[in-house]
Amino acid sequence: MAYQSQILNEPPSTMSPQDLETLRTIPVGLNDQEKMLFYEELIQHYSDSHPFLLVRIAESYHLCGAYSMALYLYRKVQTILSKLDIVDAILDDTIQQIAMLDDQKVSETLVASEQCKLSRPSPSRHAAYPTFPISIISSDMEAFQPTQISYRLASSSDGT
Numbered sequence: 001m002a003y004q005s006q007i008l009n010e011p012p013s014t015m016s017p018q019d020l021e022t023l024r025t026i027p028v029g030l031n032d033q034e035k036m037l038f039y040e041e042l043i044q045h046y047s048d049s050h051p052f053l054l055v056r057i058a059e060s061y062h063l064c065g066a067y068s069m070a071l072y073l074y075r076k077v078q079t080i081l082s083k084l085d086i087v088d089a090i091l092d093d094t095i096q097q098i099a100m101l102d103d104q105k106v107s108e109t110l111v112a113s114e115q116c117k118l119s120r121p122s123p124s125r126h127a128a129y130p131t132f133p134i135s136i137i138s139s140d141m142e143a144f145q146p147t148q149i150s151y152r153l154a155s156s157s158d159g160t
Helices: 017-028 032-045 051-064 067-083 089-115 134-143 146-157
Strands: none
Touching: 017 032, 032 051, 051 067, 067 089
């Protein structure tokens, strides 16, 4: 997508010639998810706040249907541009469109979740819990000596 501001249309000047060449040819053979991964690699290598790279990742999220992530990144770019006193009307329009798509997707998800019937688990009295004969429990209780525990607790409070 072409934007009004130069910073969104041109790659960072700090990029290596090899990465610039790869950047020029990358869209040819990759699908949207692969492009997104490529741009994320670049942003980790160069800067996580360069608007050119952030917009490319946002575009990839948008094309993959991840509107909330795209909107977050577009707004991050908008904030960076506003600090540089740059206004890009095309970016602003894109943000508005993505926000509407995101709201629509959220609303559809909420409506679908309201129509979903949750199955309730059976009450606990009907559940099959393991049972043990009382004789096993009582014989274990006879072997239990509370004085040993008291001694251990008393000795641990002394710092020993």
